[in-house]
Amino acid sequence: MSKMIFKAWLLAAGLGLAGVAAADTFGAAAVQTDVAVQTVAAAKALPDDSKVVLEGRIVKKTGHERYEFKDASGTVTVEIDDDDWRGLSVNAQDKVRIEGEVEHKRGRAVEIDVNRIVKL
Template sequence: MQRHLLALLFVPLFSASAMAATGGGYTGPGATPQVTTVAGALDAADDTPVALTGQIVKRLKGDKYEFKDATGTIQVEIDDDEWPAQSISESAKVKLTGEVERELTGREVDVDILELVK
């Protein structure tokens, strides 16, 4: 009986996390709009969703890279498992989807999805 009760307590948690991972969410009044430029990301609050299009111009160290669009540059964090199968050069156009992370030294984008734009 206790196992069934425990399982019922965890079902809502898993359901909410699954819904959040699909990229949907509330878009009505009071919603945080998605940022689409580096300039916007540099001014955005922590955890603001972003969808940036531009180039990854260089690797800084580890999983940190410099990303550039027409409005500026920002540091991005791209985990190894987020890289697509094809190679990406500094001139390739990419779309990064993730969220702003506020760091002590400024802002960066924690990338959840990296897509090559053709």
């Protein structure tokens, strides 16, 4: 009898943990956990293709799929492909988290190629 109870407890615990793990991978709150939030100034100093997570505001559109992103440390151009918006609508007052990679462009300043954007 105690073996049955123990097995039932293990099954319940396993299902509970699986539910927690699944909850971390879905929805707008899911973010990269292997990269800490950085500042624009720190991101600009990183090598090409470095992964970054930034929090701040998109203050204006500067061209096709290009925007000016600002935090307390400065501004940087970000490239957000139309399909990466996934229906999200933001304005200059909305705080967002962007996840992407640093791009060093020849003859141009550092840009961030955004893979994901989330409104905070």
